[in-house]
Amino acid sequence: MDDSTTTIRVLVIDDHAVVRRGIASFLASTDDIIVADEAGDGVEALEKLAAMSAHHQLPDVALLDLVMPRMDGVETAKQIASRYPSVRVVVLTSFGETERVHTALANGASGYLLKDADPSEVESAIRASTRDEVFLDTAIARQLTHQMVTPVAGLRSLSTRERDVLVLVGRGLSNRAIAKELSISERTARTHVCNVLAKMHLNSRTQAALVAVREGLVQL
Known part of the structure; x- marks a missing residue:
């Protein structure tokens, strides 16, 4: 919009x-x-x-x-x-x-x-x-x-690109915005987000954003 x-x-x-x-x-x-x-x-x-x-x-x-x-x-x-x-x-x-x-x-x-x-x-x-x-x-x-239990093992399992995606999710970016930021297709961005959630055992991108904040990847 x-x-x-x-x-x-x-x-x-x-x-x-x-x-x-x-x-x-x-x-x-x-x-x-x-x-x-x-x-x-x-x-x-x-x-x-x-x-x-x-x-x-x-x-x-x-x-x-x-x-x-x-x-x-x-x-x-x-x-x-x-x-x-x-x-x-x-x-x-x-x-x-x-x-x-x-x-x-x-x-x-x-x-x-x-x-x-x-x-x-x-x-x-x-x-x-x-x-x-x-x-x-x-x-x-x-x-x-503060209330979340951070899935540290999952965070460590992320590739460099997936970690970049997690940072952008933490900044509140949509898949389209992530794709533009990283010069990749929206479909590839969506795949990376799904992989991040799966590896970290999270249910939503909002939970991923909270982990990014807690781990210091994104500053409030």
Whole structure:
């Protein structure tokens, strides 16, 4: 997606009206990001997504709280990823919710922010998600990396090129961006990423990014 020419449509999902209004107000100040709709919890969000899908008007991004009534953010993220794979999920959570955020990594979320994040970080995370890139809040990334068990043996088994790929994954680059950076085909980049995940026994590129940060390959 070209940020400069394409309008990014966002569904804001949070059980606090004041938070939804604040996000909507900030995004209204951008040139190309609009709030397509709002929902107070996961159940309402899925209902609205179903209606939007029926009219071929799905949003590009769902900005999602983790702690909500009826259906929490982790389950909501999982349902959105399953039913509407074109919709990217960016989590906006509180400082103490790292365990839930860690679980969300494996359930379709592509951005992870704390609620005290600067508005510009929220904007950056939304934009990054539309490019299939990962955006991690610095503080939450540090907490998550401290909680991870680093597969050192797997890291040592990587080839020089695979290690380069891991660094680029750690920087949040998509397969296309990795291919451009290393002057290889996107298919080859995808193969290298898959090999990195397999050798390190990881389930997602987000987990690989966290390992890259923990091992000092990427600086926060």
